[in-house]
Amino acid sequence: MRPEQLALVLRPRSGLEAVDLGMRLVQAHARSIFASSFAVVLPPALLIIALVGYGLEMPTLAGMLIWWLKPLYDRALLHGLSHAVFGEQPGVRQTWRALPGLIRRSALLPALLWRRLDPLRSTRLPVDQLEGLKGRIARDRRRIVANRVGGAGFGLMFCCTNFEYVLLLGVIALIENLLPERVSILEHIWPAMTGNDVIDPQQVLWLELGFNLSYACVVALIEPFYVAGGFALYLKRRTDLEAWDVELLFRRLASEGAKRLTMLALAVACGTLMLPLPDAQAAEPQREAAIRKAPSVIADVLKAPEFGKHRKRQELQLRTEPDAPAKDAPGWFKRWLEFWRGAGRWMAEGLRVAGWIGIAVVAAILLRLLLRQLGVVRARRTPPPPPTEVAGLDIRPESLPDDVADAARQLLAAGRHREALGLLYRGALSRLAHQAHIPFARGDTEGDCLMRVTRAGSGMRAYFALLTRTWQTVAYAHVELAEGEGDALCAGWREAFGGRQ
Numbered sequence: 001m002r003p004e005q006l007a008l009v010l011r012p013r014s015g016l017e018a019v020d021l022g023m024r025l026v027q028a029h030a031r032s033i034f035a036s037s038f039a040v041v042l043p044p045a046l047l048i049i050a051l052v053g054y055g056l057e058m059p060t061l062a063g064m065l066i067w068w069l070k071p072l073y074d075r076a077l078l079h080g081l082s083h084a085v086f087g088e089q090p091g092v093r094q095t096w097r098a099l100p101g102l103i104r105r106s107a108l109l110p111a112l113l114w115r116r117l118d119p120l121r122s123t124r125l126p127v128d129q130l131e132g133l134k135g136r137i138a139r140d141r142r143r144i145v146a147n148r149v150g151g152a153g154f155g156l157m158f159c160c161t162n163f164e165y166v167l168l169l170g171v172i173a174l175i176e177n178l179l180p181e182r183v184s185i186l187e188h189i190w191p192a193m194t195g196n197d198v199i200d201p202q203q204v205l206w207l208e209l210g211f212n213l214s215y216a217c218v219v220a221l222i223e224p225f226y227v228a229g230g231f232a233l234y235l236k237r238r239t240d241l242e243a244w245d246v247e248l249l250f251r252r253l254a255s256e257g258a259k260r261l262t263m264l265a266l267a268v269a270c271g272t273l274m275l276p277l278p279d280a281q282a283a284e285p286q287r288e289a290a291i292r293k294a295p296s297v298i299a300d301v302l303k304a305p306e307f308g309k310h311r312k313r314q315e316l317q318l319r320t321e322p323d324a325p326a327k328d329a330p331g332w333f334k335r336w337l338e339f340w341r342g343a344g345r346w347m348a349e350g351l352r353v354a355g356w357i358g359i360a361v362v363a364a365i366l367l368r369l370l371l372r373q374l375g376v377v378r379a380r381r382t383p384p385p386p387p388t389e390v391a392g393l394d395i396r397p398e399s400l401p402d403d404v405a406d407a408a409r410q411l412l413a414a415g416r417h418r419e420a421l422g423l424l425y426r427g428a429l430s431r432l433a434h435q436a437h438i439p440f441a442r443g444d445t446e447g448d449c450l451m452r453v454t455r456a457g458s459g460m461r462a463y464f465a466l467l468t469r470t471w472q473t474v475a476y477a478h479v480e481l482a483e484g485e486g487d488a489l490c491a492g493w494r495e496a497f498g499g500r501q
Contacts, residue, residue: 015233019156021232025085038217040072040096041223054205057205072108073223077227105129123230164215404427420490431497432458460496
């Protein structure tokens, strides 16, 4: 690639103008750039959703991984954009072939770790990928490139992030409008997010997997604009720092007008040789007069506004005092002074080590809190003792008969259906609280209890849901049990919770 073949017009621009240039670049090469974006974003996203979201049933972690891998997608997008500014459009196959080399040479690991939350990631990315710098030189270069465009870069990140949320909410609204009447996806999503309702965990899993796939598509749509805006800010800084526009102009003049300038130079040289030479002695007084007038002429020229103006500037500077003559100190004073110097160095070293240990401890605590939040590590807490009553029902094991199912069947035979179901329900709550250690609260309602059983992933959840609905129907709606329904519940109770205590 030759710099004079650059398809962009480089000139001094403001930060927002540079970001607009990046948007126009995506618009001009939309087909190849978006094809590369979807080809790079969707395969890893689908793999993550299948393995982490569905296989491990951790859809939230899958969504975070799709978001975390944005630096990987950015490298492929910058590869296409850097070719697009020279009028080339690499295809999807070429982008995939170039991806391993980009991963090796563009410092992907730091970008995924300690530089992942950098808001100027797209502006600093060309330094790693296009210039290939490493170490301290790369750090200084990234700092210089990001200087004076921090506001525009942060605004670009802020706008792209908000556009992602807007598009994601647009997808939800579109699905909501396409669903049949009386079926609302919001009625499932919001209660599942806030935990105020009970729905099938399998449905929640599929909903979150669908959100993850939608988010991956949104990333594939928005990320090209973020990378192109940062790349345009990088070109702006190169123009400001290294006068790329002037250099490219000279290169074009040198390549396109070389022949024309050569012919012109030859014509001027021939014309000069054909002219008669002036008399040297006659020109000498004129030369002396011009030299005498030169200072006044230069002063007049420097008064023009193009050469700026003189300005007085005052600033404070430290004044260096001359070294005082050294005096001979007594020996005990020198030893005392040397002792405290050594103690000061030890204290400074100790404080430095203590500071690093403190940082490590804080980092470990934050990591543990993050893992606990993600569910990777569970806190070892001693569960509180179960309450004696739940929803006004006594669930103490000593208040129940030894064989709950058999006692309930005897009450059913006597026509005392409500008491039989109450006994089955109390027995179920007692077993779940004391044996399955489900943390019921004293003021829980029947719905709260079912929600806690569902969240705990208990295997008795299906039977407990049926028993809860039947108990509510009989206790509050005063509906009689159908023939055989009570015996089926007693048999199910014995199958779910066993026989005698």
